[in-house]
Amino acid sequence: MSETLYHLEKVTQVYGHRTVLDVESLHIEARSITGVIGPNGSGKSTLMRILAFLEKPASGRVSFQDQPFTKVTLEQRRQVTMLNQEPYLLKRSVKGNISYGLKIRGISDTSRPVDRALSKVGLAPDKFLQRSWRELSGGEAQRVALAARLVLKPKVLLLDEPTASVDRESSELILRAALDARDQWGTTLIIISHQLTWLRQIADRILSMDYGRLSPVH
Amino acid sequence: MDYLLSGLIQAFELLFKGDPETYSAVKTTVLASSLSVAASMVIGSPLGFCLGYARFPGRRSVRVVVDTLLSLPTVVIGLLCYAFMSHRGPLGHLGLLFTIPGMAVGQTILGLPIVVAMTATAVENLDDRLKQTILTLGADPRQLLLTSLWEARFALALAGAAAYGRIVSEVGISMMVGGNIKWHTRTITTAIALETGKGQFAMGIALGLILLALALMVNVAMSGLKRLSE
Ligand SMILES: Nc1ncnc2c1ncn2[C@@H]1O[C@H](COP(=O)(O)OP(=O)(O)OP(=O)(O)O)[C@@H](O)[C@H]1O
Ligand SMILES: [Mg+2]
Numbered sequence: 001m002s003e004t005l006y007h008l009e010k011v012t013q014v015y016g017h018r019t020v021l022d023v024e025s026l027h028i029e030a031r032s033i034t035g036v037i038g039p040n041g042s043g044k045s046t047l048m049r050i051l052a053f054l055e056k057p058a059s060g061r062v063s064f065q066d067q068p069f070t071k072v073t074l075e076q077r078r079q080v081t082m083l084n085q086e087p088y089l090l091k092r093s094v095k096g097n098i099s100y101g102l103k104i105r106g107i108s109d110t111s112r113p114v115d116r117a118l119s120k121v122g123l124a125p126d127k128f129l130q131r132s133w134r135e136l137s138g139g140e141a142q143r144v145a146l147a148a149r150l151v152l153k154p155k156v157l158l159l160d161e162p163t164a165s166v167d168r169e170s171s172e173l174i175l176r177a178a179l180d181a182r183d184q185w186g187t188t189l190i191i192i193s194h195q196l197t198w199l200r201q202i203a204d205r206i207l208s209m210d211y212g213r214l215s216p217v218h
Numbered sequence: 219m220d221y222l223l224s225g226l227i228q229a230f231e232l233l234f235k236g237d238p239e240t241y242s243a244v245k246t247t248v249l250a251s252s253l254s255v256a257a258s259m260v261i262g263s264p265l266g267f268c269l270g271y272a273r274f275p276g277r278r279s280v281r282v283v284v285d286t287l288l289s290l291p292t293v294v295i296g297l298l299c300y301a302f303m304s305h306r307g308p309l310g311h312l313g314l315l316f317t318i319p320g321m322a323v324g325q326t327i328l329g330l331p332i333v334v335a336m337t338a339t340a341v342e343n344l345d346d347r348l349k350q351t352i353l354t355l356g357a358d359p360r361q362l363l364l365t366s367l368w369e370a371r372f373a374l375a376l377a378g379a380a381a382y383g384r385i386v387s388e389v390g391i392s393m394m395v396g397g398n399i400k401w402h403t404r405t406i407t408t409a410i411a412l413e414t415g416k417g418q419f420a421m422g423i424a425l426g427l428i429l430l431a432l433a434l435m436v437n438v439a440m441s442g443l444k445r446l447s448e
Contacts, residue, residue, distance in 0.1 A: 054350050078356040088347035091369055100365075101355040148355065 003030040005156065005188055006051060011060030013046050013212075021046045021212040023060070030155075031182060033189040035199040037217065038209030044192045045085055047209070048158050051190065052082035078105065079155035083162055085192075087145035089133040094118070097133065098148045105152075117151035118144075120180070122173040139166040143174075150177060157181060159191045163198060171195075175202050225419030232424040240424055242401050243409040246318060250396075250405065251386045253322035258329035258381050263374055265330075266337025267367055270344075281338070287331035292324075292390030299324040299395045316397040321405075324391035329381035336380060340373030340447070341366065372447035376440055383436040387429060 006028040013021035021043040028034060028051075038044050049055045050062060053072055062069040064076060081101070089097050098117055099110040115125045121143035128144070136144060142165055149157060159178070163171040179202060181187035193199045199206055206217040232240050269280060301307055303315040303323075314320035344366060352365050367374060389407040396403035398412060406425045413422040 049350070052350075052354050054353055074356075074358055077353075080354075081356070082350075082354045084347055084350060084354075086347060088345060088351045090348075090351070090365070091371075104355070104357050104361045104365075145351075152356065 004028065005030050005065060007061070007063045007066075009061045011050065011057045011062055013043070013050065013055070014058040019058075019212060021050075021057070023047065023212075023214055026207075026214060028188060028190065030188050031186050032205070033178070033182060033191065033203045035203030035206040036190065036192045036209055036214075037194065037196055037199065037206060042209040043212040044209045045160055046212075047214075048082055048160050048190070048192065051156075052080055052158050053077050054082070078152075080158070081149045081152055081154045081156070082158035083142075083146055083149055083160060085160040085164070087142040089136070089141055089145060091133055093129070093133070094123075094131050094136070094144050095129045097144055098151050101148060101152045110151075113151050114147075117147040120150055120173075120177050121147045122170060123147070139170060142166055143170060146174065146177070150181065153185045154181075154187055155185075156188045156190070159189065161192050161194070163193060163195060171198060178202060221419060222423075225423050228420030229424035229427060232421060233427070237421075237424075239400070240409075240421055243404050243406050243425060244428055246396075246403060247386060247405040247407070250318050250321045250325060250392070251382060253319070254325035254329055254385055255378055255382045257322065257326040258333045258385075259374070259378050261326070262330045262333030262381075263337045263367060263377070264363070266334040266377075267341050267363060269334060270338035270341030271366070281335075284331050284335050284338070288335060290328070290331065292328060292388045293394065295324050295327050296390045296394030299327070299391065303395065315395065316399060316403055318396070318403060321392055321396040321403060324395045325385045325388065328388060328391060329385050332381040332384060333377045336377035337367075337370070337374060340370045340377070343373075344370055370447075372443050376443040376447060379436050379440045379443060383433060383440075386432055386436075 004027050006026065008023050008026040010025070011021065011023045012019055036044050036047070050057050053069070056069065064072055064080070067073070067076060090100060095114055098114045102110045102113065114129070118125045118128060123140065123143055133141070142162070146162060157178070162174050166174065175198070178189055178191065182189060191199065191203065207214045208217045269277065269284070299320070300315065302309045303312070303320055304310055314323060348366065348369055349362070352362050357365060387407060389411055392398070392403070392405045392408045393411065396405065396408065398404050398408040406429050410422045410425050413419070
């Protein structure tokens with residue numbers, strides 16, 4: 001039996017006077033992997049921010065687990081996490097970054113999960129745990145940011161161009177980690193990428209965004 | 219000019235022999251200013267966070283008011299505090315007038331706009347991605363506030379140092395609210411004013427040197443913090 005996590009109907013987002021998002025209808029099934037492609041500025045990240053509850057749509061209906069957007073609780077919001085397009089780390093160590101989400105959930109015993117999450121993104125814990133946020137390359141920072149999401153075992157993982165600044169090997173790792181998340185924790189994934197071939201290996205369906213509108217890609 | 223030179227020599231004698239009257243003024247200054255900087259930070263940084271973070275109507279006007287308060291003259295603060303704290307005033311029963319806590323209240327009013335304005339600017343300059351990151355990792359509103367402030371910690375410390383620099387060197391509030399009572403509320407600046415008036419340059423110079431040293435320390439700290447906060 002499949003459960004629909006997100007329902008979106010006639011959702012728009014407006015910045016200033018410009019409508020940048022205009023989604024007729026979108027349903028996301030639990031445990032599915034949805035790929036999104038589309039040109040720069042077409043509204044992909046905007047859609048992600050709405051799905052992550054980081055911004056309110058200008059109009060339309062969004063519901064998550066049958067709860068309307070404005071009624072979504074902190075507990076529900078905590079099941080959803082997004083990896084930003086330009087990853088951002090807190091001004092603390094790698095360890096501090098990855099354990100942050102656990103700590104604010106009141107989990108104090110973080111060292112094992114943090115180690116595991118770091119290994120998952122292909123960074124050796126003994127080399128990276130104590131490094132400060134300034135001592136990482138762009139690709140390493142992106143993988144640490146991903147580990148900070150994976151450690152939460154999220155129900156929904158939104159990835160905004162996760163492979164944009166990493167090498168081939170790392171994009172394989174990220175693919176593996178995403179699939180593992182689905183298989184182990186039943187994570188639902190929505191992934192934006194410009195690499196269609198990469199996306200085809202992982203996604204159940206691919207949507208294309210153009211001028212804020214979604215259409216299926218076959 | 220002889221009296222200046224001999225004043226300087228005597229000043230060093232006072233400093234190195236640990237003259238109790240001199241150090242009593244130093245102690246009072248450090249105590250009052252530490253109290254007031256701490257209070258300014260505790261009250262001012264959340265206010266500054268809200269001002270820099272929240273978008274509400276009238277926010278720009280509040281910013282203008284805060285910026286105006288930055289140039290509030292110390293004698294005006296002294297006057298206000300005196301009026302409120304004197305025994306006919308509404309706060310008279312607290313017995314704050316001519317005490318160190320009383321001075322600290324006045325100096326907190328002096329430091330508060332500095333902390334609020336600098337925190338607001340620091341928070342405005344925080345990366346938009348920071349907020350998104352904190353929220354998407356699951357923070358509630360209180361955790362968002364605390365983590366954002368922590369991320370801006372170097373900028374906050376800078377605000378504290380700036381407030382300290384202003385507070386430690388003020389005369390008006392210490393004089394009017396503290397009353398320049400020897401061994402009690404006499405601070406470095408009020409002692410200098412008094413001693414100079416009496417023609418006693420040695421202690422004035424000695425205290426002036428300490429004040430300069432404090433200012434130097436504040437500036438060194440600030441330049442280090444500026445580098446870290448970028
Ligand atoms: N905060 C904002 N304020 C105003 N306009 C914005 C804002 N964020 C995005 N936009 C505009 O909204 C449109 C959609 O942006 P969005 O970031 O969603 O595109 P995207 O599909 O993710 O593009 P890219 O592939 O470059 O990441 C763009 O035209 C952009 O200029
Ligand atoms: Mg984008």
